[in-house]
Amino acid sequence: MSNVPIALQGGPAPVPSRVGHVLGRIEYEGYLLAMIVVMGLVLTFTVGSSFWSSTNLSGLLLDVAIVTVPAIGMTLVIVTRGIDVSIGSLVGVVAVVAGLAFEHHLPFVLVLLIGIAVGVGGGLVNGAIIAWGKVPPIIVTLGTLSVFEAITYLLLGGVWISNIPAKLTQVVVIDRLGPVPYSFVVAVALVALFSYVMARRPIGLRIYAAGDNPEAARTAGLAMWRIDLFVYALLGGLTAIAALMTVGQSPLVMPTTGQNFELTVIAAAVVGGTNILGGEGKVVGGLLGAFLVEIVEDAAILYHVNSFYQQIVLGAMIVGGVSIGVARRRRRRTEGSLE
Amino acid sequence: MSTTQLPTSEQAPPGGATAGHRGAGALSRLLESRVVVQYGLLPVVLVGVLIAGEILAPGVLSPSNLSSMTRFGVEIGILGFAEMVVIIMGGGGIDLSVASTAAVTQVSLAVLLRGGIELWLGVAISLAIGLALGALNGFFILGLGVPALVATIGTYFGYAGLALVIANGVNIADFPSSYLTIGQGDVVGIPVEFIFIFIPVAIVLGYVTSRTKFGHEIRLTGTNERAALLSGINVRRLRFSGYVIAGMLAAIVGVVESSRFGTAQPVADSTYLLTAVTIAVLGGVDIFGGEGTILGVVLATAVVTIFEYAFSLAQINAVIELGSVGVMLIVVVLGQVGLKSLRSYAARRSSA
Amino acid sequence: MSESSSEPATESYSRPRWAPGASANGRGPRSQTGPDRVDAAPAESVGVSDLAGAPAAPLARLVRVSKSFGSTHALVDVSVELERGTIHAIAGENGAGKSTLIKVLMGVLQPDSGSIEVEGRLAKIGSPVTARALGFAAVYQEPLVYPHLGVLENMFVVGPERSRLGDLDRNAMRRRALAIFDQLEVDPALLGRKMGDLRLGHQQLVLIAKALVEEAKLIIFDEPTSILSGAEATKLFRIIDRLRAAGSAVVYISHRFEDLEAIADKITVLTDGRVAGAFHERPFDFDAVVRLMSGRETRAYDAAPAAHRKAPPGETVLEVEGLSCPPYCEDVSWQVARGEVLCFYGQVGAGRTEMAKAVFGDLRPTAGVVRMEGKELVVHSPRQAIRAGVGYLPEDRKAEGIFxxxxxxxxxxxxxxxxxxxxxxxxxxxxxxxxxxxxxxxxxxxxxxxxxxxxxxxxxxxxxxxxxxxxxxxRLEVLVLDEPTRGIDVTTKAQFHDIIRSLAADGLAVVVISSDLPEVFAVADRILVMRQGRIVVSFVNDGSARPEEVLRYAVSAGPEPGRAGGGDHQRARPGLVPPRPQEVSEQ
Structure with missing residues (x-):
């Protein structure tokens, strides 16, 4: 009953108002962009000099990059009707492994590759239990959250790793393309890549289909387990990239590295318009959502708002983002049935 | 609407397994038996944990250890009850915000007490705050239609921030000494909060969830939401009150916790959530709704408490202990899912 | 019993016949003035080698396929041949096994016994994927779609066109889709829409197009017109005609006679999971079809229908006036009295269940008044309806009934x-x-x-x-029972009928929604027939109403101007104009 397509409800629907009609033409991403621009303008006119300072701006862009990269993966996971709350502690694992590898003076690029491999591995564990164990994703990732935390602790052995090579910080934070840190360029490039994958590659089509109507997808013979493995492993890999960026940003690995990071990423994804019920969501929404979340945070810092309020705002953005999404889809349903 | 509905498999065996499938019938009977259905493999696990505990930390079950253990178990046990109530009602019910709710209530209690308010009134107000936060969860989930999972991730965050704001980011320590009895006193060696809070809460909740109309209805709703609706059960109101109850239980935990430590901490204990959910599912609460008993959750609380306590006695770090709880959670749910499919397989075999 | 297992396959076209598969349980259909009857030949196993050599083997052939669910025999020894360029209609009442037949063909269910041959070779259709690989496609009554994906994407989720780099080649897909849309006369503008924004009728057209894109050789339509308007149905018939012309084998599942009249080349009637008869040549004798369809459980009719109606019904309890719940039912009015059993007869999709749910507060009606003992009753939830004294036993026991x-x-x-x-x-x-x-x-x-x-x-x-x-x-005043005995064994069924009568005798107003004619005649005081969301006729069950008449109203447009097909229909079969019912209005 519940997965009957929306248009089944048929029947006469209220004629949408003219305003509603015009607004309906604008894509959700347009609103997000507008909100970011408005936030930017407000900041410009109030605390313009500090907002446009190159330290603030590049710091903001780096923060956006760190959230955006895993938000791409989170978007895909949510599109398949999943969720992953373990990525915060996965950040910890990757950071520690990378830190240890640096301590052993492994080649720079090899360390990066090892870090990403660890992330993919963690994601594969989640994906495998979800795909084959038929355990709800929230339970699986709640469990692995603490497992990853324990692994981080074990590997750290109670000490902090602080001798991260300056090269990482150089690459992540200092090297820039104009005013834009390379990390942000990487994030944008990944967004472009996965926008392309989701729009133009067969796997993208299959991911959308699997989340939109799992029953239909299964009947059509799509290998659902492959899709699960793919999205969770991808999220793991992207999380690893974010972890490496985090280590570059603050070259210190400690047991709390990455804590609560998953919430920011989930916030970015749902604020970015991904349908929490699956089947819908754009990778670029993750970027815009991350931007909005981070610019709000930046504003809080610039206005010297108590940092405690930031958490409240973030929570409100998650709940607000999803309820706007629910309302938006409800409205579209009544309009859609006009046909 | 349901033209393509299959005739359902109707033949079911009240001992009616044919000779050829006697084995499957026996298997099916075993799997249907009350103990297995309600408590899963809990008794086995409990014995296992006791043995493992003794090996890991000899003398773990000494009276003094048992006493501190019960103190330790009160908070996670009550949070387990909270998760039980919302998970039983099905529809993807879960409350990830309980630890933050507990943080808000304890810091507001501390602030109130510092302001010179009467102890009992302060406690009453903080319980009311827990109720209100639970109601807010309920509003987001049932009023705005936000899935419970995401709504309570959001409020987990939001309430955590609220706690920090109320406490201005620091621990508050100036509780009156009378208040500290709740979490530190004992009666003939048994912790006060165990006798006067945990036991009464367990009894009341056990009564409410097993004997009252509410208890019957949450189980029915979790089993089949549509059938519940068509039987005249007010599903939305029921689920809403579930989140309110969860909020209140979290508030109780906040009060007990701050009394035990003698300080109110605005930073929520991040281990609480995982432990609470683990206790609930380990206690036989079906993650998809419809099943679960307080007795099971109490047993599971004992298991997890002994487990964690043995870890800490053996001086194993808390993070690793938590990691083991995480493994336990996944394994238990895997077992639940596996048991279910085994059960339906056995039923199919014996009815074929 | 098989149609042709004992004859060479080549002869199977040559003469009209129908195979009384029912003899397997010793209870054949009664002698009819229908087409020639061939006595059942004893079953013989068919060697694969025989078939492989047979020229012009049908595209697909079911040989003595049986499928049971517990004690319910959904299909019993069903043999059907599906030929290229032929529209083969499967007719039967609800529960006659039509859906099971589709599922077996589409690999969703595995038959307990019997075999399926495709192009003369034995085929095991283990999964929907196999079915698709064999070139089978099904268009279900409720389209299985991806609502948030575009129409084009919906058509190419499996096996999309790719460019040399492995990208989705939307231009190539669009070209292929448009070619087929053109062939089906579907508006090409649909291609840019989201699937969920389309009306059901259009979704169905897209799924047909999808089947053609996948080059299906056998296309099954499951009650396709039940969600279509008259004009859309006419269009669908044109499309199906073209499919036939292009050499596809079409299976058309329906209970609507005007549909069958319009397009079917052959009709197989299923009754209680058995092939009750087959009609291989037009014009069809629809009187015979009706008799075969209503011939199930013939014994049930033997009960004297009016025997239990001694006491006159009491005063009216529930009154429904002008109830509309689009798109399911439109302007429905009826009333039921204390001590009365009122039956709603109709085919699946006639809107009976939704009408009842609207009265019960589970669906929100857009118009209409419900009165309980003269007072207006407004209910927004089942809970309020129950409080007012209305109960509803749902049709789908597993999904909505049991815990x-x-x-x-x-x-x-x-x-x-x-x-x-x-x-x-x-x-x-x-x-x-x-x-x-x-x-x-x-x-x-x-x-x-x-x-x-x-x-x-x-x-x-x-x-x-x-x-x-x-x-x-x-404590109820009115109890609505929706298909109370579906999938239930005969003995329990009879018990249910007794219970229903005794409930009424105790003063309850009982409304029974049933698609089972013998049941309707066994329990009803009055019979209302619904069709396409409206009440089309009313009968008093005092012995004067005949099952065939009731069924005829449910499956075909009556004498009053109905759908587009109504006129043709009368012209084609003058004998089928239903006789005047005993009681046409409610009063």
């Missing part, structure tokens, strides 16, 4: 919990639960190991009794 893992006693007291709690302590009184359960166990003769056993341990009939028991412990 599968809960105890039998729990299932019985589910809706009366508030009434049996102790005054102060508010606990549910176990003694009351026991009394109520035992009461129903006795009066409904529910066979159970213990009241604490889960309801899923009962047979289907037992489960249904328990849910009926749930309503018996309520």
């Amino acid at each position: 599968a893992t809960q105890a039998i006693s729990e299932n019985i007291v589910a809706s009366v919990l508030g009434r049996i709690v102790a005054r102060i302590a508010r606990y549910v009184r176990r003694s009351e639960v026991r009394t109520l359960t035992e009461g129903q166990r006795e009066s409904l003769q529910i066979k159970m190991a213990a009241p604490a056993a889960p309801i899923s341990s009962l047979s289907g009939g037992g489960q249904q009794k328990v849910i009926l028991g749930r309503w018996m412990v309520e």
Whole structure:
């Protein structure tokens, strides 16, 4: 009953108002962009000099990059009707492994590759239990959250790793393309890549289909387990990239590295318009959502708002983002049935 | 609407397994038996944990250890009850915000007490705050239609921030000494909060969830939401009150916790959530709704408490202990899912 | 029994015949003035080698396929040949096995026995994927779509066109889709829309186009016109005509005679899972089809229909006026009196269930008034309806009726919990639960190991009794039973009919929604026939109404101007104009 397509409800629907009609033409991403621009303008006119300072701006862009990269993966996971709350502690694992590898003076690029491999591995564990164990994703990732935390602790052995090579910080934070840190360029490039994958590659089509109507997808013979493995492993890999960026940003690995990071990423994804019920969501929404979340945070810092309020705002953005999404889809349903 | 509905498999065996499938019938009977259905493999696990505990930390079950253990178990046990109530009602019910709710209530209690308010009134107000936060969860989930999972991730965050704001980011320590009895006193060696809070809460909740109309209805709703609706059960109101109850239980935990430590901490204990959910599912609460008993959750609380306590006695770090709880959670749910499919397989075999 | 297993395949076209598959259980259909009858030949196993060599083997052939669910025999020895360039209609009442037949063909279900041959070779259709690989496609009544994906994407989720780099080649897909849209006369603008924004009719057209894109050789339509307007149906027929012309084998499942009249080349009638008859040449003798369809469980008609109607019904309890719940039902008015059994007969999709749910507060009607004992009754939820004294036993027992893992006693007291709690302590009184359960166990003769056993341990009939028991412990004025005996064995069915009569005798107003004609005649005082969301006719069940007439109203447009096909229909079969009903209006 519940997965009957929306248009089944048929029947006469209220004629949408003219305003509603015009607004309906604008894509959700347009609103997000507008909100970011408005936030930017407000900041410009109030605390313009500090907002446009190159330290603030590049710091903001780096923060956006760190959230955006895993938000791409989170978007895909949510599109398949999943969720992953373990990525915060996965950040910890990757950071520690990378830190240890640096301590052993492994080649720079090899360390990066090892870090990403660890992330993919963690994601594969989640994906495998979800795909084959038929355990709800929230339970699986709640469990692995603490497992990853324990692994981080074990590997750290109670000490902090602080001798991260300056090269990482150089690459992540200092090297820039104009005013834009390379990390942000990487994030944008990944967004472009996965926008392309989701729009133009067969796997993208299959991911959308699997989340939109799992029953239909299964009947059509799509290998659902492959899709699960793919999205969770991808999220793991992207999380690893974010972890490496985090280590570059603050070259210190400690047991709390990455804590609560998953919430920011989930916030970015749902604020970015991904349908929490699956089947819908754009990778670029993750970027815009991350931007909005981070610019709000930046504003809080610039206005010297108590940092405690930031958490409240973030929570409100998650709940607000999803309820706007629910309302938006409800409205579209009544309009859609006009046909 | 349901033209393509299959005739359902109707033949079911009240001992009616044919000779050829006697084995499957026996298997099916075993799997249907009350103990297995309600408590899963809990008794086995409990014995296992006791043995493992003794090996890991000899003398773990000494009276003094048992006493501190019960103190330790009160908070996670009550949070387990909270998760039980919302998970039983099905529809993807879960409350990830309980630890933050507990943080808000304890810091507001501390602030109130510092302001010179009467102890009992302060406690009453903080319980009311827990109720209100639970109601807010309920509003987001049932009023705005936000899935419970995401709504309570959001409020987990939001309430955590609220706690920090109320406490201005620091621990508050100036509780009156009378208040500290709740979490530190004992009666003939048994912790006060165990006798006067945990036991009464367990009894009341056990009564409410097993004997009252509410208890019957949450189980029915979790089993089949549509059938519940068509039987005249007010599903939305029921689920809403579930989140309110969860909020209140979290508030109780906040009060007990701050009394035990003698300080109110605005930073929520991040281990609480995982432990609470683990206790609930380990206690036989079906993650998809419809099943679960307080007795099971109490047993599971004992298991997890002994487990964690043995870890800490053996001086194993808390993070690793938590990691083991995480493994336990996944394994238990895997077992639940596996048991279910085994059960339906056995039923199919014996009815074929 | 098979149509052709004992004859060379080549001869199978040569003469019209119908195979009385029913003889397998010794109860053949009654002698009819239908087409020639061929006595069932004893079954012989068919060697694959024979078939492989046979020229012009049909595209697909079911040979003595059987499928049971527990005690329900959904298909019994069904043999059908599906040929290229032929529209083969499968007709039958609800529950006759049509859906099971589709599922077996589409690999969703595996037959218990019998075989399927495709192009002369034995084929095992183990999964939907295999079915698709064989070139089978099905267009279901409720389209299985991806609502948030575009129409084009919906058509190419599996096997999309790719560019050299492996990208989705949307231009190539669009070209292919447009070629087929053009062929089907579908508006190309649809291609840019989201699937969920389309009307059901259009979704269906897209799925047909999808089947063609996948180059399906056998296309199954499951009650396709039940969601279409008259004009859309006409268009669909044109499309199906073209499919036939292009050499596809078409299976058309329907109970609408004007559909069959319009397009079918052959008709196979299924009754109780058996092939009751087959018509291989036009024009079809629809009188015979009706007789075959209504011929199920013929014994049930033997009961003197009016025997139990001694006392005149009491005063009107529930009155429904002008109830509309689009798109399911439109301007429906009826009333039911104390002590009366009112039956709604009709085919699936006629809107009976939705109409009842609108009265019960589960669906929101857009117009209409419901009155209870003269007073207007407004309900927004089942809860309020129950309080007002209306009960509803749902059609889909598993999805909406039972609490599968809960105890039998729990299932019985589910809706009366508030009434049996102790005054102060508010606990549910176990003694009351026991009394109520035992009461129903006795009066409904529910066979159970213990009241604490889960309801899923009962047979289907037992489960249904328990849910009926749930309503018996309520204080009701009106009880609506939606398909109360679907999938239930004959003995329990008869018990149910007795129970329904005795409920009415006790003063309850009983509304029965049933697609089972013998059942309707066994229990009804009055029969309302619904068709396409409207009440088309009303009969008094006093012996003057004939099953064939009732069925005819349910499956074809009546003499009054109905859908587009109505006129043709009369012209084609003048003999089929239904006789004047005894009572056309409500009064």
